[in-house]
Amino acid sequence: MKQDVALKILCSGENVFLTGSAGTGKTFVINKYIKYLKERRIEPAIVAPTGIAASHIGGKTIHSFFSIGIKEYIDDGYINWLTRQRFLGGRLRDLKVLIVDEISMVSPELFSSMDRILRAFKKSNEPFGGVQVILSGDFFQLPPISKERKEIKFVWQTNLWQNMGLKICYLEEKFRQDDEVLINILEEIRSGEVSEDSMDVFRSRYKKKLANNFNPTKLYTHNADVDKINEIELENLSGKSITFSATTKGSKKNIEKIFKSSLVAEEVKLKKEAIVIFIKNNYEKGYINGTLGKVVSFTEVGNHPIVEIFSGRKIVAEKDEWLLEDDKGDIKARVRQTPLRLAWALTIHKSQGMTLDAAEIDLSKTFEIGQGYVALSRIKSIQGLRLMGLNDIALKVDELVLEIDCEMKEISRLNSIEFRNLNEKELIETHQNFIVKCGGTIEEREIEENKKGIKKMAKDEKKSFKSEQPRGGTIEITKKMLRDKKTIAQIAKERGLAESTILSHLQEIKKLLPELDIEHLKPKAEILCLVLGKAKEIKNKKNPDDFSQDGQIRLRPIFEGLNEKISYEEIKLAMLFWKE
Template identity: 55%
Template sequence: MKQLTALNILKLGYNVFITGSAGTGKTYLLQQFIRYLHKRQIYPTIVAPTGIAASHLKGQTIHSFFALGIRDTVVDNGYVEFLLEKSYLKSRFIKLKILIIDEVSMVSPEIFSSMDKILRAFKNSPLPFGGVQVVISGDFFQLPPVSREPKEKRFAWQSPAWKRLDLKSCYLDEKFRQKDNQLIKILDEIREANISQESRELLNSRYRKKLSGNTIATRLYTHNVDVDRINLNELNTLSTPPSAFKFTSKGSARNIEKIFKTAMILEELVLKKDAVVLFTKNNPEKNYVNGTTGVVIGFEEGSPLVKTSSGNIIRVVAEDWTLENDKNENVATVTQIPLRLAWAITIHKSQGMTLDAAEIDLSKTFEVGQGYVALSRIRDIEGLRLMGLNEMALSVDPLILRIDNPIKKASQRAIDKIESMTKKEQEKKAMKYIEQLGGIQPKKVTKKR
């Protein structure tokens, strides 16, 4: 499905599941939908299972928004009754009209059911999720929910609430991140659980391969302990003097803590000349996005100068990470340099990023999806230096294979349905839905003659 078709389906008020392989623009599509709503003075709530995932769309974690604490089981009736007594939660949920759930592959069925149960209680409605429009985005071939023990049911689509939502599926099929047919073939074969000998040989040819030119490779590892060790060791090997950058903040301690949980911000960032860094925020105007890599070439006026992989030299100034309340008002701000050391990062943290080049060690892969996520971060095969690979890295969960084709067929049905409507019918239904939500229609700008 094309992005424009999916956007038109979203505008009609349906519950929607947006999926597709890595790099098909799922986040970009959500950004377009959010922008469309904001222009009509409608402010959706955006949640995701982890802080980093939530930061991609300026959202918050599911556990924070739904007051789940550290629970990983379905909330019981007693806890829901306890939540119903909280006036701040009543105020929060009564205003909720559209819920966007991003990176759903990492959401467990228990957490998905808990969201449904809580919203039905607060909305006093038997409808799934209390009748709010639910927009779900993610790719089940990517990282699954973290689980302390093996479970028979571990994906959000296995929750009874998923089926009750009667979701319109939008399976995006146009790849924007990768233009390299060789890499696309490998990624597609992983999704089909059918790795060809040709693809295996191509991966083997990238083993400890020296990358061309001045390409800076971010090292991706499966375990935090390896990442921390590598970054600290590399920084300590530099003989240049360190420069430390401490965060500043405005707002309550509780709200500031929420920002730290939902973004890749360091309380103190220590840099040296020649340090390899990664940008942790999107700023297209200054030619960097979350995942752009570079090297610190010096410091100017108290700010680091970074030469990116593409050759741009950027004086990196502090940026704001903000937290908004239910009225879309800013209640807290954390200001820090949007960089972190990037000789190495975990594959888990890399989900959602686009990397210029990567040195990937998959020899300790312990979960399905890790290999696919790591390999799909890069734009082309020339940007890959493979340090190790085990068989788990190329495997996918059989359950995901089983549901993939039915989702594709459901997506085609959604295409057929919207294409059966005239443009005028679509616009009329979209306008009616905006009115139901209490939004406004933006004034059309007429060109002066």
């Protein structure tokens, strides 16, 4: 199927499974659809199973968006508890479009949990509560990690998948890799038959030195190999290492559950110049699980690592928390540790969703079919491959996936014919009906205004990326609009920016101009009372973990202290009225 046909199907409001091999433009089509929706005043939810995948699509992790912690499966009691959480209500009840990227990595249990949560919030028995669901991914990628053998390991094997009425859109035209040799090899792996010519190519890349002695990202199958390489690389750096030890609270059994279900380590050794990866989401601090960077120094107080991420921004990696909660939301165990791991080498699982200029790949210990395909599809060109080894299963793919792949291609072909034959007028009407149903706009004038706003936002972001003091100009505009007594929602709409961005501007403006009158933005008395009361309580307790390096009260203890019933955005706004 061509990209333009797939986009027309998405715009029709159908539930869709968008698939295709690496480089066919799945993310491109998704981004076009997101832009189309935003231009019509519809805000889709964009989620993915891992932080790296979420960062590539500009979304959140599934666990974070649906507020299900480290769980895969949740029971009715937990769902009932979620429906009483005020901060989740608006987000899920108003949801019209859900986009799930890297669906191959979503377990059937997690898939079911998302469905059941949305049915509960929407009070609807339709799949996913009746919202449009776009699933994107490639089942030749790796399935979700599971410690137990399961009868059903892919979401397409579930009854839920069968009941969604999904339109299959299988993209077949290649756009990413500009290397015909690599494209051909990947297609052969997907077909289940790798030719001798392709094996000759692999032999030619065995331990091959890359151009300009380029030091590539190293991809390995096992954590033990990754850890060993990272330790050697750390040892090669000059200077003293600093060790960060985890602090824990709770029973040994529950603490072990946290360590087993996350990437947090009991001990982390770091040096200046170490390549690292963040292993937790912290939107407040500006990093997610999967953000890569380099340690450039350590703070004078507390010795916290200062990490420069690839955008050039520097983040102080203070200790973060991993919690284990029961179905009532009570905390059973807690681990506190620096949210970093060394990242010269990564596991193939962790690399999923990345695009690399070059990679050193070792498939000699491949233990799961599909690992070779995933690793090789990370690189742009065969010239960027340094192959350290292959074993017998490295280039194999799942027989079940091979079988379903042929079926999906045929269904997609029929869907393509059906939509290409539709009357243009009828198609436009279908698209408009869906937008109206979602509460969006079909007024051309308004759509054009929204387009300008989105373009302006992209331009502002580009400027802020390049500028040393990125947001000065854009903050000045926000400041003027605040003086005109405009609300956060009005400013966001007029400027084509997210409300969270305007709120960040507001925080910075209040630091510089504490006397600025923002009384018109004051939250409801009930919220203000709860937030400021909890802040006062935290201040009086004087627990150092509850304060940032500059002595400010962190948002998280307030959020948790109020049983997660008030959102971070509401807390941020209320704290602007905090008088110490």
